[in-house]
Amino acid sequence: MANLRKILLLLFVIGAYLTQAKEKPNVLFIISDDLTATALSSYENKACFTPNIDKLASEGVMYTSAYCQFPVCGPSRASLMFGYYPHATGTHGYTSGRENVGDRKSWSQLFMDNGYKSMRVSKIYHMGVPIHISQGSNGEDDSLSWNERYNSKGLEYLSPGVGELVQNNPDGTKPVKDGNVMTIVKSEGGDDAQPDGKTALKAIQLIKANKDKPFFLAVGFVRPHVPFVAPKEYFEPYPWERMAFPISYNDDWADMPKRAINYVTSVNAKMSPEQEKKAIAGYYASVSYMDAQVGRVLNALKEEGLEDNTIVIFTSDHGFHLAEHRFWMKVSLKDESVRVPLIIKVPGEKPAVCNSFAELVDLYPTISELAGLTPPKHIQGKSLVPTIKNPEAEVRDMIFTVTQGGKSFLLRNREWAFMSYNEDGSLGYELFDMLKDPHQITNLAKRPEHLDTLNHFKELLALKLKDVRNNDINGYPDRE
Numbered sequence: 001m002a003n004l005r006k007i008l009l010l011l012f013v014i015g016a017y018l019t020q021a022k023e024k025p026n027v028l029f030i031i032s033d034d035l036t037a038t039a040l041s042s043y044e045n046k047a048c049f050t051p052n053i054d055k056l057a058s059e060g061v062m063y064t065s066a067y068c069q070f071p072v073c074g075p076s077r078a079s080l081m082f083g084y085y086p087h088a089t090g091t092h093g094y095t096s097g098r099e100n101v102g103d104r105k106s107w108s109q110l111f112m113d114n115g116y117k118s119m120r121v122s123k124i125y126h127m128g129v130p131i132h133i134s135q136g137s138n139g140e141d142d143s144l145s146w147n148e149r150y151n152s153k154g155l156e157y158l159s160p161g162v163g164e165l166v167q168n169n170p171d172g173t174k175p176v177k178d179g180n181v182m183t184i185v186k187s188e189g190g191d192d193a194q195p196d197g198k199t200a201l202k203a204i205q206l207i208k209a210n211k212d213k214p215f216f217l218a219v220g221f222v223r224p225h226v227p228f229v230a231p232k233e234y235f236e237p238y239p240w241e242r243m244a245f246p247i248s249y250n251d252d253w254a255d256m257p258k259r260a261i262n263y264v265t266s267v268n269a270k271m272s273p274e275q276e277k278k279a280i281a282g283y284y285a286s287v288s289y290m291d292a293q294v295g296r297v298l299n300a301l302k303e304e305g306l307e308d309n310t311i312v313i314f315t316s317d318h319g320f321h322l323a324e325h326r327f328w329m330k331v332s333l334k335d336e337s338v339r340v341p342l343i344i345k346v347p348g349e350k351p352a353v354c355n356s357f358a359e360l361v362d363l364y365p366t367i368s369e370l371a372g373l374t375p376p377k378h379i380q381g382k383s384l385v386p387t388i389k390n391p392e393a394e395v396r397d398m399i400f401t402v403t404q405g406g407k408s409f410l411l412r413n414r415e416w417a418f419m420s421y422n423e424d425g426s427l428g429y430e431l432f433d434m435l436k437d438p439h440q441i442t443n444l445a446k447r448p449e450h451l452d453t454l455n456h457f458k459e460l461l462a463l464k465l466k467d468v469r470n471n472d473i474n475g476y477p478d479r480e
């Protein structure tokens, strides 16, 4: 009898444990690298094919106005993983950000400390692309954030195939080269010869191996970050001659402060219109290749029966210029560089399009709340949960992004985009009427009729920075 009681008690305990384990939703966090929202067909692009991300967008909440905190890999990722604005921690460079937060818990660490297995595949914190990918190294990873971590090594610009350098190669005679430059390679060897294919395979393996316990799986794809290396078949839908230039394809620099002119432009990169179109085609091919890898991972989740118990997030660390203002790559504060795609799919919640402003710093509190975890008191994002419950809800009326060593600032609301170059504006301002001039072509900062608006934003910037910096990250223990 006593034995039977013991067995029943044991069954009860196991049952309670399994119920509790099942109630904890898994988290699948997928982040692409340098992916602008303007390249996705679920957003406003009709030339680039992204069927897998589009499908996820149709099943989850798709945010049309999501922004990064810093349009550069390292500080953007540090901000979203630790939940602080770059000026709260002083993280403006190519590090994980750990050196500035001490023993503060990262987003995935909070999940680890609450019974989750935390795993990383490829680039989540900063990795130099292509250098750390060629090495297969951890880059600037934060080891405390993961129970397990895996890197996806690849040949990058040395991949076998047909290559072409379209940056600083005006006569087209230079060979492909290493580094952060627009090299295009139509590669041989199929999906799995490339880093993102390897990342998908590893993610699928981890989903299968961990289906019985709650997991936080972070999957980082490195495309469409340069070099634009993709299996050759992904280039077929994008003959370069058919690539169209954006509406703001114009060196409309006369009214821009010098610092607003981007670090890579068609002019300083000596790109011909043909090379510009080839760069757009190479970017789109890289996006479509990455999209296919996203599809493989999401299919595995479905096949393993985990769709109904997994929160899926898809985003990018920042955007990318594809010849708007004759700009390329990131760093700039214009919309194409700072806006990101963001999709959050929560089991049991209805699909929707949400126009509320959202920031990547909001992911940490949002996903923690959805999983029933209490985030540390002093992280700075806002929970987006109200917008998941009701897509008409607005959690922010303005976004805040910085760049260039934390010395250039953007405040952006529905009506205006305000940029200040240096905190005191000593290197100039930009002010765009986003309702009349959504492509940010006419800088109104020096127009007398907009002086009040400019002054209003100067005050808002001072208040915002004071607020962000007041968050004493070292002075308070995490709230348990």
Ligand SMILES: [Ca+2]
Pocket (backbone or CB within 6 Å): 033, 034, 072, 073, 225, 317, 318
């Ligand atoms: Ca990036």
